[in-house]
Amino acid sequence: MSTQPENRDAGAWAQPVHRLTVSEGHINVSGRRPTAPMHGFGRMWQKTYRTSLAGTNLSPSEVITVWKEHFPEFWPAGNRFFAPLAGIAPGEVAALDLSMPGGLKLSTGVLVLYADEESFTLMTPEGHMFAGWITFSAFAEDGATWAQAQVLMRASDPLYELGMTFGGHRQEDAHWSHTLKALAEHLGASGEVSAETVCVDRKRQWSRVGNVWHNAGMRSALHMAGAPGRALKNAFRRHEV
Numbered sequence: 001m002s003t004q005p006e007n008r009d010a011g012a013w014a015q016p017v018h019r020l021t022v023s024e025g026h027i028n029v030s031g032r033r034p035t036a037p038m039h040g041f042g043r044m045w046q047k048t049y050r051t052s053l054a055g056t057n058l059s060p061s062e063v064i065t066v067w068k069e070h071f072p073e074f075w076p077a078g079n080r081f082f083a084p085l086a087g088i089a090p091g092e093v094a095a096l097d098l099s100m101p102g103g104l105k106l107s108t109g110v111l112v113l114y115a116d117e118e119s120f121t122l123m124t125p126e127g128h129m130f131a132g133w134i135t136f137s138a139f140a141e142d143g144a145t146w147a148q149a150q151v152l153m154r155a156s157d158p159l160y161e162l163g164m165t166f167g168g169h170r171q172e173d174a175h176w177s178h179t180l181k182a183l184a185e186h187l188g189a190s191g192e193v194s195a196e197t198v199c200v201d202r203k204r205q206w207s208r209v210g211n212v213w214h215n216a217g218m219r220s221a222l223h224m225a226g227a228p229g230r231a232l233k234n235a236f237r238r239h240e241v
Contacts, residue, residue, distance in 0.1 A: 012114055013090055013114050014090040014091035014111065014112060015090075017034055017111060019031050019033060020033070020093050020109060020111055020125050021093060022093045022094075022095050026082070026095035026107055026109065027107045027219065028107050028109070028127050028216040028219055028220065029108065029109035032109070032126040033125065033126050034124070035125060035126055035128070035131035035156070036123070036131060037131055037132045037133070037152050037153060037154050038154075039131045039154075039208065039211075040130060040131030040155060040208060041155055041156060041158060041160070041161055041205050041209065041211055042130075042155030042158075042161035042164065042204055042205075043155075043199055043201060043202050043203070044199070045152075045153055045154070045169075045197060045198070045199055045200065046198045046200050047150065047153070047172070047173070047176070047195065048148065048151075048196045049148065049173075049176045050146055050147065050148040050149075050180070051146065051147055051148075051180045051183075051184050051189070051191045051192065052144050052145075052189065052191035053144065053145045053189040054144040054145075054191060055189060056188050058145055059140075059145065060117075060118045060137075060139050061117040061118055063147055063183075063187065064118055064120070064136075064137070065117075066187065067136060067138070067183060068120065069087070070186065071083065073186075074179045074180075074182035074186065075175070075182075076175055076178045076179075079097065079098050079175070080096065080097040081094055081096055084112075088112055090112055090113070090114060091111075092111075092112045093109055093112070094122075095107070095108075095109045098129075100217065104220065106129070107216060107220050108124070108125065108127060108129075109125055109128075110123060110128075110134075111123045114135075118138055118139065119136060119137035120135070120136055121133050121135040122136075124156075126156070126214040127156065127214035127215055127216035127219065128216060129155065129163070129216075129217070130155050130156055130160065130164070131153065131155075132151060132152050132153030133151070133153075134149065134150070134151050135151075136149050147184065148180075149176045149180060151172070151176070152200070154201075154205070155168075156211050156214075156215070157208070157211040157212040157214075157215055158209060158212060159212055159215055159217070173195055177195060180193045
């Protein structure tokens with residue numbers, strides 16, 4: 001990944017990961033491969049969300065420390081980030097439960113690709129809504145400290161591309177705008193969140209149509225539909241014991 005400055009500590013990068021592993025109970029994560037934007041199907045987008053933390057007197061490293069420690073607390077209601085025991089550190093894997101339209105809970109995860117004192121980057125796995133990177137950073141500019149989230153992404157498959165076109169992008173924008181606003185309020189700031197979206201590549205990668213096989217939305221829906229049957233099966237097992 002070439003977007004990080006070359007003078008960063010090599011120890012801040014995750015070691016090569018071919019398949020993700022997470023504790024039992026979270027589907028669509030273990031065994032999945034991490035996916036960069038070039039592995040996705042849809043158009044490639046770069047989205048940047050940022051807010052000023054003016055008046056807080058916090059350094060960028062102090063902001064990132066708080067952001068890492070309280071990361072799940074800043075997400076919108078209905079979305080859960082199961083932080084790894086080691087925290088947000090290179091190579092760690094976190095499971096996610098994301099709220100989707102129609103009451104669907106989408107289970108997926110992320111790999112911590114990079115983490116240092118002033119930024120951290122999460123990488124999505126196969127089956128996630130998009131293939132890409134999400135980088136969270138803090139920096140000093142114009143006499144103030146700023147917090148930023150930047151996403152480089154392609155919808156993973158044709159179904160997700162359709163969903164992103166009809167409301168998914170708005171939901172993504174709302175998620176990270178809410179996160180930055182909640183972070184700012186936690187730190188005692190009240191700046192507005194700005195958002196910038198750039199289409200980096202308008203072409204769709206039709207060679208990646210097969211990604212739909214890993215679609216975590218479909219697999220999560222099937223898992224939810226099978227919940228009554230699993231509960232009944234477990235009840236019979238307990239009765240036999």
